[in-house]
Amino acid sequence: MNNIGSEVWLAMVTCFAAVFTNNILLTTFLGMCPFTSVSREVKTAAGLGGAVVFVMTFTTVLNWLAYKYVLIPLELEFFRFILFIIIIAAFVQFVEMVIDRYSPKLYQSLGIFLPLITVNCAILGASLFMVIRQYSFIVTIGYGFGSGVGWFLAILAMAGIRQRLNESRVPEGLRGPGITLIIAGLMALAFIGFTGVLN
């Protein structure tokens, strides 16, 4: 009992770390493509971020199960890249079809972004980190969810900043992706401030 309690505690700490001190976007710069291209409006950024939280949580869990119960017994660990990608792609497709059918409202706000993140490297990255860092099942749930929320927060903040930027005069050569990358760098610096919170 005590064991599970400490696991849950560890999962919560990992989740917190994934959001702030170890933000997957701002420390490893994964998932930059949608981060720069879909961060023009807060509303769309929030939709995409929500989709990432959802997909990341479920795919890390699914991939953990696949790794533990398929790849390790068969001694095919080196195949995790391919298997993880296939599982992510199939899962995203499946979810898209289901919510398209049964919840048009949810599809409007979240579903249309799903195809965009099938090939998001942050999603695959989270699954691979989970293996490298040898997380247990419960910790993986916390890690997947936390990474998603971290990505969500980062793109939301970026979209907010970019909406303000619309009213300011950015030098012509820096408009668009240029200034976005500079802001991302500054945000990453700011997030370093969280380091040391968890010790």
Place this chain on the structure above:
Amino acid sequence: MAAFIVTILIISSISAALAALLVLCEKYVVNYGPCKITVNGEKELNIQGGKPLLTVLRDEKIFIPSACGGRGTCGVCKVKVLDGAGPVLATETPFLTKEEQADNVRLSCQVKVRNDIAIEIPDELFNVRQYESVCAGIEELTYDMKRFSFELKNPPSIKFVAGQYVQLFCPKYKGSNEEVYRAYSIASDPNANNRVDLIIRRVPNGICTTWCFDHLKEGDPVKMNGPYGDFRLSQSDAPMIFIAGGSGMAPFVSILHYMQNTHNNRKVKYFFGGNTPKDLCLDSQMKEFEESLEGFEFVPVVANPPEGENWTGETGLVTEAVQRQFKDLSGHEGYLCGSPGMIDASIKVFTALGMPEEKIYYDKFA
């Protein structure tokens, strides 16, 4: 060795299982049953729901122009959806202006048909069809331009407005393993509706022009679809200036045929530019038009007349010739067809001479 095979088998079977899951899901979940599309309030199409509107319409032989093939990146496949499409999606908003959104314009590749819907498409798009034809003649116009005639087989006739274009299908051939569609203006008489003439200029290393020039022979089957485009004669009777270069000749031949058919005596001056006299073509046909059309005058312009030959016509750029002949164009309409560079230069000259921008019509061929 055995380990190899086992590994491959295991990974393949996992992939196959996931694929099977998706196929089943597609069969049972994404089946919206029969839906009805009402087009322009009159025609009804009965189709199976679940697919994007663009695809459904293409299956029904209504071709909406689309450059990206339905990925939502070009914003060309706009269609008015009056009823049943649901709210505008975030993937569409970047391509639709506020007025268009208020006017129910949608990107047909992003709208899924889930229930009965009503749409409105321009009548011209109804005429857009896929044509099977046979190359009936190839005529050399200049050293790098040819006129290709195609006899339509299925369907056997086409209805188009002079100035419109078709998309010619270029199959794979030795040297190109790509299938492409390329747009060419129709250069034939709109009354001769059983054939389509295209004037094509050789583009060095162009996929489609190389095929037309080096591989296409008389008697070969050729596919095309169309007609598209809103480049055409306006309804007014204002005097007009046509400017063309190279294969930009094509739409004007068709327009002049149309004017001949309708006994239209509007004043037209047609400036046709070439680098040397060798680039000029169709003089005799232009002479015929000059004789039968009271208001028509053809002005060939040569940029670099070779020394020794006595070229008596206009020299320099077409735009310079226009500037020499006209001082005020505020009451004129301008029609342009040619390279983007020539069009931009012509627009500059036209507006400088007082022609309102909305009276300048053009087709840009990049």
